[in-house]
Amino acid sequence: MGSDGGLKRGFWSMGQLDRELAESLLESARRHAAGPRRSAILPATEIAALFFETSTRTRVSFEVAATRLGATTIHFDSKASSLSKGESLQDTVETIASFGVDGLVVRSSAAGAPQLIADWTGLKVVNAGDGAHQHPSQALLDLYTLSERLGSLEALSGLRVGIVGDIAHSRVARSLMEGLNLFGAEVTLIGPATLMPPIGFGPAARMSSDFDECLGDLDVVYLLRLQQERIGQGLIPSFGEYVARYSLTRERYRRLKPEVVIMHPGPVYPGMEVDSAVIADESSLVRSQTRNGVFVRMAILEAVFGEGGRE
Amino acid sequence: MGSDGGLKRGFWSMGQLDRELAESLLESARRHAAGPRRSAILPATEIAALFFETSTRTRVSFEVAATRLGATTIHFDSKASSLSKGESLQDTVETIASFGVDGLVVRSSAAGAPQLIADWTGLKVVNAGDGAHQHPSQALLDLYTLSERLGSLEALSGLRVGIVGDIAHSRVARSLMEGLNLFGAEVTLIGPATLMPPIGFGPAARMSSDFDECLGDLDVVYLLRLQQERIGQGLIPSFGEYVARYSLTRERYRRLKPEVVIMHPGPVYPGMEVDSAVIADESSLVRSQTRNGVFVRMAILEAVFGEGGRE
Amino acid sequence: MGSDGGLKRGFWSMGQLDRELAESLLESARRHAAGPRRSAILPATEIAALFFETSTRTRVSFEVAATRLGATTIHFDSKASSLSKGESLQDTVETIASFGVDGLVVRSSAAGAPQLIADWTGLKVVNAGDGAHQHPSQALLDLYTLSERLGSLEALSGLRVGIVGDIAHSRVARSLMEGLNLFGAEVTLIGPATLMPPIGFGPAARMSSDFDECLGDLDVVYLLRLQQERIGQGLIPSFGEYVARYSLTRERYRRLKPEVVIMHPGPVYPGMEVDSAVIADESSLVRSQTRNGVFVRMAILEAVFGEGGRE
Numbered sequence: 001m002g003s004d005g006g007l008k009r010g011f012w013s014m015g016q017l018d019r020e021l022a023e024s025l026l027e028s029a030r031r032h033a034a035g036p037r038r039s040a041i042l043p044a045t046e047i048a049a050l051f052f053e054t055s056t057r058t059r060v061s062f063e064v065a066a067t068r069l070g071a072t073t074i075h076f077d078s079k080a081s082s083l084s085k086g087e088s089l090q091d092t093v094e095t096i097a098s099f100g101v102d103g104l105v106v107r108s109s110a111a112g113a114p115q116l117i118a119d120w121t122g123l124k125v126v127n128a129g130d131g132a133h134q135h136p137s138q139a140l141l142d143l144y145t146l147s148e149r150l151g152s153l154e155a156l157s158g159l160r161v162g163i164v165g166d167i168a169h170s171r172v173a174r175s176l177m178e179g180l181n182l183f184g185a186e187v188t189l190i191g192p193a194t195l196m197p198p199i200g201f202g203p204a205a206r207m208s209s210d211f212d213e214c215l216g217d218l219d220v221v222y223l224l225r226l227q228q229e230r231i232g233q234g235l236i237p238s239f240g241e242y243v244a245r246y247s248l249t250r251e252r253y254r255r256l257k258p259e260v261v262i263m264h265p266g267p268v269y270p271g272m273e274v275d276s277a278v279i280a281d282e283s284s285l286v287r288s289q290t291r292n293g294v295f296v297r298m299a300i301l302e303a304v305f306g307e308g309g310r311e
Numbered sequence: 312m313g314s315d316g317g318l319k320r321g322f323w324s325m326g327q328l329d330r331e332l333a334e335s336l337l338e339s340a341r342r343h344a345a346g347p348r349r350s351a352i353l354p355a356t357e358i359a360a361l362f363f364e365t366s367t368r369t370r371v372s373f374e375v376a377a378t379r380l381g382a383t384t385i386h387f388d389s390k391a392s393s394l395s396k397g398e399s400l401q402d403t404v405e406t407i408a409s410f411g412v413d414g415l416v417v418r419s420s421a422a423g424a425p426q427l428i429a430d431w432t433g434l435k436v437v438n439a440g441d442g443a444h445q446h447p448s449q450a451l452l453d454l455y456t457l458s459e460r461l462g463s464l465e466a467l468s469g470l471r472v473g474i475v476g477d478i479a480h481s482r483v484a485r486s487l488m489e490g491l492n493l494f495g496a497e498v499t500l501i502g503p504a505t506l507m508p509p510i511g512f513g514p515a516a517r518m519s520s521d522f523d524e525c526l527g528d529l530d531v532v533y534l535l536r537l538q539q540e541r542i543g544q545g546l547i548p549s550f551g552e553y554v555a556r557y558s559l560t561r562e563r564y565r566r567l568k569p570e571v572v573i574m575h576p577g578p579v580y581p582g583m584e585v586d587s588a589v590i591a592d593e594s595s596l597v598r599s600q601t602r603n604g605v606f607v608r609m610a611i612l613e614a615v616f617g618e619g620g621r622e
Numbered sequence: 623m624g625s626d627g628g629l630k631r632g633f634w635s636m637g638q639l640d641r642e643l644a645e646s647l648l649e650s651a652r653r654h655a656a657g658p659r660r661s662a663i664l665p666a667t668e669i670a671a672l673f674f675e676t677s678t679r680t681r682v683s684f685e686v687a688a689t690r691l692g693a694t695t696i697h698f699d700s701k702a703s704s705l706s707k708g709e710s711l712q713d714t715v716e717t718i719a720s721f722g723v724d725g726l727v728v729r730s731s732a733a734g735a736p737q738l739i740a741d742w743t744g745l746k747v748v749n750a751g752d753g754a755h756q757h758p759s760q761a762l763l764d765l766y767t768l769s770e771r772l773g774s775l776e777a778l779s780g781l782r783v784g785i786v787g788d789i790a791h792s793r794v795a796r797s798l799m800e801g802l803n804l805f806g807a808e809v810t811l812i813g814p815a816t817l818m819p820p821i822g823f824g825p826a827a828r829m830s831s832d833f834d835e836c837l838g839d840l841d842v843v844y845l846l847r848l849q850q851e852r853i854g855q856g857l858i859p860s861f862g863e864y865v866a867r868y869s870l871t872r873e874r875y876r877r878l879k880p881e882v883v884i885m886h887p888g889p890v891y892p893g894m895e896v897d898s899a900v901i902a903d904e905s906s907l908v909r910s911q912t913r914n915g916v917f918v919r920m921a922i923l924e925a926v927f928g929e930g931g932r933e
Contacts, residue, residue: 037722038666044349046375057717060696064668064721067694072378074371091578095368098601099375100348267713290720355660357686383689385682402889406679409912410686411659 007303010103010125012114013134014178022182023153026144028299029292032068042071045305046101050076050093051128052108057266057290058128058137062105065297071305074101089113090120097121102305106130124304132169138265139175141296143183145288146220149261157184162214164190164246165224165273166235168197172265173224177202190214191246194235211246215255222263223248223273239272248274253281261285318614321414321436323425324445325489333493334464337455339610340603353382356616357412361387361404362439363419368577368601369439369448373416376608382616385412400424401431408432413616417441435615443480449576450486452607454494456599457531460572468495473525475501475557476535476584477546479508483576484535488513501525502557505546522557526566533574534559534584550583559585564592572596629925632725634736634749635756636800644804645775648766650921651914664693667927668723672698672715673750674730679888679912680750680759684727687919693927696723711735712742719743724927728752746926754791760887761797763918765805767910768842771883779806784836786812786868787846787895788857790819794887795846799824812836813868816857833868837877844885845870845895861894870896875903883907 007016017025047066051059066073076096089110096104103124106114111131118125129135147153161180167173167189174197177187181203188206189196196207208214226242236242243249248262253275262274262284270276279286318327328336358377362370377384387407400421407415414435417425422442429436440446458464472491478484478500485508488498492514499517500507507518519525537553547553554560559573564586573585573595581587590597629638639647669688673681688695698718711732718726725746728736733753740747751757769775783802789795789811796819802809803825810828811818818829830836848864858864865871870884875897884896884906892898901908 037668046348048371056698056714060670060698060718060721064696064723067696074375076367076371088581092367094598095577095601096371098598099371099605100602101375266717270710287716287720290717291722294721357659359682385686387678387682399892403678405909406888406912407682409909410682410916411913412686 007300008124010114010118010123010127011136011300011304012118012125012127012130014136014139014175017136017179017182019182022140022143022179025140025296025299025303026147026153028302029140029144029295032298032302033292033295038068038070040070041302042066042069042305045069045071045103046074047071047301047305048074048076048096048099048101048104050096050104050106050108052089052106052113053129055107055128057293058107061290061293062126062128062137062297062301065294065301066105068294069298069301071301074099093117093120097123126300126304129171131171133171133174135171135175135265136179137293137297137300138172139179140300141289141293142176142222142263142265143179144292144296145263145285146261148288148292149285153183156180159185159219160188160217161185161220161222162188162190162211162218163222163224164211164248166195166226166230167191167201167224168195169227169230170224173197174202176222177205188214188218192236192242195230212252212255215252216257218256218260220261220263221248221256225265225267225269226273243272247272248278250275250277253278259283263289266290318611319435321425321429321434321438322447322611322615323429323436323438323441325447325450325486325493328447328490328493330493333451333454333490336451336607336610336614337458337464339613340451340455340606343609343613344603344606349379349381351381352613353377353380353616356380356382356414357385358382358612358616359385359387359407359410359412359415360439361407361415361417361419363400363417363424364440366418366439368604369418372601372604373437373439373448373608373612376605376612377416379605380609380612382612385410404428404431408434437611437615440482442482444482444485446482446486446576448604448608448611449483450490451611452600452604453487453533453574453576454490455603455607456574456596457572459599459603460596464494467491470496470530471499471528472496472531472533473499473501473522473529474533474535475522475559477506477537477541478502478512478535479506480538480541481535484508485513487533488516499525499529503547503553506541523563523566526563527568529567529571531572531574532559532567536576536578536580537584554583558583559589561586561588564589570594574600577601629922630746632736632740632745632747632749633758633922633926634740634747634752636758636761636797636804639758639801639804641804644762644765644801647762647918647921647925648769648775650924651762651766651917654920654924655914655917660690660692662692663924664688664691664927667691667693667725668696669693669923669927670696670698670718670721670723670726671750672718672726672728672730674711674728674735675751677729677750679915680729683912683915684748684750684759684919684923687916687923688727690916691920691923693923696721715739715742719745748922748926751793753793755793755796757793757797757887759915759919759922760794761801762922763911763915764798764844764885764887765801766914766918767885767907768883770910770914771907775805778802781807781841782810782839783807783842783844784810784812784833784840785844785846786833786870788817788848788852789813789823789846790817791849791852792846795819796824798844799827810836810840814858814864817852834874834877837874838879840878840882842883842885843870843878847887847889847891848895865894869894870900872897872899875900881905885911888912 063073105126107128108130111133113130114125114127163173190208190211374384416437416439418439419441422444424441425436425438474484501519501522685695727748727750729750730752733755735752736747736749785795812830812833
């Protein structure tokens with residue numbers, strides 16, 4: 001309890017969470033990680049997965065989570081759908097809603113689409129990533145993974161986290177900043193000035209365009225994915241230039257604190273944002289992030305679709 | 312009972328139904344609408360969905376219906392299949408049949424494919440749309456939705472239904488005409504002469520190329536989807552011309568009877584066959600059509616694959 | 623028991639089988655063919671299907687087999703995946719493994735990928751075809767189908783089997799040769815010299831470039847699929863030339879022994895490797911091969927993922 005309304009209408013933004021609700025979700029994820037793989041917590045629930053952008057890890061992670069809770073998932077392949085015939089998003093979504101499902105997991109390139117869809121349909125909607133806006137299940141699994149490595153959520157307080165790369169276009173960065181802020185971590189946003197966020201992007205954070213200068217201070221380095229199209233848009237001069245200044249090379253890795261942890265939302269393209277040897281090192285939490293994603297999404301689905309408690 | 316053979320071999324055409332059998336299916340659909348969402352009516356049934364044409368609403372509607380009856384569906388994605396390597400339809404279908412499934416739900420661009428496939432394989436086949444031939448589950452859900460709005464099936468007798476658009480190429484129109492004919496409705500086919508059906512298309516119906524002239528007489532306006540390729544084929548001069556004469560604009564809508572109902576098989580492209588404000592009005596049954604599709608398809612699957620009764 | 627280790631780590635090559643283990647798998651397949659369609663042999667097992675090459679029959683066959691054993695399958699569509707964004711195979715595979723599944727069914731164009739993936743992930747991996755290397759479930763279903771027709775596995779001893787076509791690039795040929803060798807059949811590889819395998823391809827076998835000369839001696843004609851790209855590669859001059867010398871035409875069919883059996887792994891393109899009347903004849907086992915594929919794959923999945931016995 002504690003927060004205004006909980007997640008009974010859906011979960012589209014980290015802004016819906018206060019610290020108490022976030023802790024409750026993470027505690028629920030821990031119970032799912034420790035518990036039996038399968039349960040009948042959502043036995044008659046039907047959830048449609050609407051992915052308007054391609055995705056492997058997030059889509060499968062949500063589907064596995066739903067299945068393990070006993071729910072039924074309905075897969076909607078946007079490529080094969082009538083959207084390619086020119087049908088509007090609203091019509092597609094209302095059609096799926098008409099089938100009488102209990103809710104939707106939505107990924108869309110349109111910022112705000114999940115909440116809009118919840119309004120249109122009256123259905124519960126879980127955001128699996130909307131444009132450059134929010135990716136709240138990713139932020140929660142990152143918090144989970146960090147607290148697992150550090151031993152407690154309390155250890156996040158005062159932790160120095162550097163988020164590196166294309167901040168301006170990153171729903172991951174935005175959601176994670178809000179999540180870290182709840183637990184008192186100190187965030188530094190690192191990247192070229194052209195990829196820094198506009199004012200009002202999220203909670204206050206330090207900014208730096210000099211990764212090298214920050215290295216010695218960071219407890220956590222969170223690397224974002226760089227999309228090729230940023231070059232064509234003139235936001236970065238070349239990949240070579242980007243790698244030279246912002247990639248976590250082996251050389252930079254050696255200058256980090258010994259107990260530093262490395263995170264990345266995946267998929268990782270070794271040699272771009274990070275050296276392949278670094279990402280394979282034991283300080284990297286990439287595999288843990290993926291594994292924990294299922295537990296965190298079970299907690300989210302239970303909070304949104306379950307009968308009892310996690311409100 | 313009542314009709315010759317029932318649907319135990321499959322359901323590929325409205326021509327298989329007499330009034331008694333149609334009523335029985337619609338009554339079964341009403342029981343599914345009123346009953347619990349899930350049952351174990353088809354507990355060990357395996358149904359393969361073979362969609363050789365893309366579809367969202369029909370495919371998902373059948374899959375949801377099958378799942379709610381306790382059946383297992385096997386999804387066959389024609390894009391990823393060996394058909395793209397040159398395999399013949401017959402070989403693909405016989406392969407699926409060899410897996411030992413109980414039956415198939417088939418959508419194909421080839422008129423007559425479902426019955427042919429039933430002959431080839433000996434399996435039960437449900438037609439989810441075959442070329443310009445038949446779309447019987449759509450016709451049944453339209454009858455269901457109309458009778459739900461009107462209060463009874465008897466109210467269909469003498470009802471004046473205008474089907475508007477590309478009649479000649481429409482499996483929806485053909486199946487619906489046969490269905491309406493069973494219950495004594497009076498059908499007027501409305502569209503440009505180039506899109507009127509050939510002789511022998513279906514039950515006798517009035518025809519008109521003047522939508523405006525018909526407006527005041529209609530109790531139901533059923534709008535068909537217009538496919539872009541009709542222009543390239545020289546069957547209509549332009550979309551603008553079509554909209555000017557056959558689109559249900561707000562202006563035409565005002566000249567309809569106050570109690571008129573508007574139907575469309577979806578997907579709707581607002582501004583083409585119908586104005587977006589009209590399709591969103593309460594006289595529009597579009598959402599009801601989609602919702603009822605699941606109940607009607609549950610009734611069809613039960614009649615085809617079930618042990619007892621609905622023959 | 624009997625063989626070193628059984629299949630508890632996975633099944634990627636016919637080389638893992640001795641005669642005793644092969645017999646045990648085929649006996650298990652017979653029990654599945656005779657038994658009830660559904661069981662709860664693998665009630666809590668989660669198996670991800672990773673098909674990096676398109677496939678209908680093999681993918682669906684494995685999914686049906688898994689479902690009938692009570693397992694859950696997770697479908698990974700390589701087209702929609704992050705692989706298209708440039709993610710490496712290893713990263714994709716490790717991501718799927720991170721979800722906590724029990725194992726993978728993998729098809730890949732890379733020879734050796736299944737065993738590599740088993741090493742990377744520590745998960746059980748079943749090979750559904752890897753490049754030109756191995757297709758062991760196909761070989762087992764072929765052995766099953768042959769012994770079913772002949773009445774026993776013992777009848778394979780001394781049986782004269784001609785494998786016809788593109789031997790060099792065929793994982794089917796390689797696995798089948800190893801399987802036939804276990805049971806004492808005599809294999810002749812038949813095809814143009816440019817499509818004959820290199821030394822060390824598999825067990826010793828006779829080779830011939832003269833199909834006509836071999837016809838009278840063969841008890842089994844196993845036709846391989848010919849891929850169009852072989853022409854572009856200069857390995858065969860034209861389809862016409864190939865058909866003239868290596869297609870099982872009606873004329874050649876008449877010169878075979880009366881009790882000969884015809885096999886083909888599918889999909890069959892009539893008129894290329896074989897005449898359509900021949901493949902439809904009762905001497906053709908093509909449909910039986912597909913049907914038996916499900917039973918054999920149930921046996922394989924039970925051996926790999928089951929608690930008890932088939933080691």
